[in-house]
Amino acid sequence: MPELPEVETIRRGLAPVLTGARLARVTARRPDLRFPLPHRFAERMTGVRIEALDRRAKYLLARLDQGETFVAHLGMSGRFEIADAGGSNGAGRFARAVAPDPRHAHVVFETEAGARVTFYDPRRFGYMALVPTAALGEHPWFRGLGPEPLGPGFDGELLECALAGRRAPIKTALLDQRLVAGLGNIYVCEALHRARLAPDRAAGSIPRRRLARLAQAIKSVLEEAIEAGGSTLRDYASAEGGLGYFQHSFAVYGRAGEPCLRRGCGGAIRRSVQSGRSTFACDRCQA
DNA sequence: CCCACGACCTGTGGGC
DNA sequence: TGCCCACAGGTCGTGG
Numbered sequence: 001m002p003e004l005p006e007v008e009t010i011r012r013g014l015a016p017v018l019t020g021a022r023l024a025r026v027t028a029r030r031p032d033l034r035f036p037l038p039h040r041f042a043e044r045m046t047g048v049r050i051e052a053l054d055r056r057a058k059y060l061l062a063r064l065d066q067g068e069t070f071v072a073h074l075g076m077s078g079r080f081e082i083a084d085a086g087g088s089n090g091a092g093r094f095a096r097a098v099a100p101d102p103r104h105a106h107v108v109f110e111t112e113a114g115a116r117v118t119f120y121d122p123r124r125f126g127y128m129a130l131v132p133t134a135a136l137g138e139h140p141w142f143r144g145l146g147p148e149p150l151g152p153g154f155d156g157e158l159l160e161c162a163l164a165g166r167r168a169p170i171k172t173a174l175l176d177q178r179l180v181a182g183l184g185n186i187y188v189c190e191a192l193h194r195a196r197l198a199p200d201r202a203a204g205s206i207p208r209r210r211l212a213r214l215a216q217a218i219k220s221v222l223e224e225a226i227e228a229g230g231s232t233l234r235d236y237a238s239a240e241g242g243l244g245y246f247q248h249s250f251a252v253y254g255r256a257g258e259p260c261l262r263r264g265c266g267g268a269i270r271r272s273v274q275s276g277r278s279t280f281a282c283d284r285c286q287a
Numbered sequence: 288c289c290c291a292c293g294a295c296c297t298g299t300g301g302g303c
Numbered sequence: 304t305g306c307c308c309a310c311a312g313g314t315c316g317t318g319g
Contacts, residue, residue: 001312034295034314058313076313077297104297123296125313168290177314184312253312275291278310294316301309 002074004149004182005222007058009229009244010080014117015053017082018062021111022049028107034075034127037107044130045070045109057145057181061136069133071141075125083116146181149218156212163203163211170206170214171199172275183218186253187225189280191218193252193262198286199272199279224249252280260285 002010026045028037038044049065062070072078081100100120107119107128119126131139146162147154162179163170173179174188183191192199194217197210206214228246251261256271260282267284 003312006312073313075296076311101298121296122298123311123313125296127314166289172290175313186312276293277313289319291319292317295314297311299309299311301307303306 001077001079002058003184003187004055004058005187005225005229005246006244007055007060007074007182008226010074011053011055011060012229013082014060014080017111017115017117018050018109019053020050021113021115023047023109024112025110026108027110030106033106033121033124035129037128038130041128041130044068056142057148057177058184059141063133067133068130069136071129071131071136071139072119073127073141075121075123075127077123078119078121078126081118081120083118144178146177146179149180149182149215150222154219155215156208156210159211159215160208163206166203168203169200169274170197170203171279173203174218175275175277180218182222185277186250187218187221189253190221190251193281193286194221196286198283199274199281252282255280 023045024047026042028042031037050062050070051065052063054061054063058073060072060074062072064070079100100118101122104120104122105118106121106124109117109119111117129139129141136142147158159180163173166173166179168176171188171192174183174191175185189199191214195210195214197206197214225244225246228249229244252269255269258269260267260269262282262285265282265285267282269280269282272279272281
């Protein structure tokens with residue numbers, strides 16, 4: 001599920017339950033996800049207090065009171081579910097497209113206040129770590145990570161520097177987390193369509209004026225998706241982190257063969273493959 | 288260094 | 304209905 005907006009939505013959903021909470025019990029129901037869980041993971045997590053929940057790129061960060069930061073990446077299919085002290089969650093009160101399969105409940109966090117947060121991940125591409133907070137920036141997952149697209153200073157000039165000399169297609173370049181952090185396949189396709197840029201253009205050859213428009217498109221699509229995720233949160237009372245309502249707002253992603261939604265364009269969305277991944281774009285209004 | 292590709296793992300949806 | 308293939312929102316290691 002998760003690109004930057006989904007991880008941010010999950011963070012906002014978990015924050016009320018976990019910020020300031022002390023963990024009474026942590027259960028790892030298997031020894032590994034994509035990578036082995038940290039050494040003595042459950043023991044090291046038990047009794048800690050979570051001082052703050054943050055996000056960097058697609059990573060969820062829980063700053064702990066003992067000097068370490070818990071890091072989680074949700075891979076392709078990871079999700080967190082919140083249950084309150086009574087054990088109920090959104091599923092009992094609201095319709096849900098896909099109920100979590102208990103076979104894939106890999107890690108359970110229980111707070112002293114009686115809340116339970118469960119990590120589900122059928123494909124197990126997700127991963128977790130405990131990293132000394134002071135050295136977080138030097139960790140391989142974070143060293144070399146590009147700028148936050150919603151951070152200060154993200155504009156056409158910054159993109160121009162990041163993309164200088166790149167011959168890779170702009171679509172592929174934007175997926176490179178070293179250049180920009182947090183974008184994934186969906187929002188790259190959506191941002192390129194908003195900016196009217198063709199996905200196969202060489203990244204390093206796009207003039208700054210158009211990169212300014214691209215930077216603005218990236219910001220607006222991410223902000224709108226987070227906003228839509230917020231409405232999902234309100235409805236589900238959970239940190240499910242699915243695509244929420246924003247999936248109904250995709251202009252190109254998953255719309256192969258359908259008409260381009262840009263006013264007056266009249267083109268059709270075409271699916272292609274770049275670096276082994278689906279790209280959706282309108283050949284008529286993206287150039 | 289840059290880039291493309293296969294691998295990792297399970298589930299789902301479409302076509303026959 | 305059942306089977307088989309293609310494909311899925313991410314990242315890493317390899318090899319050209």
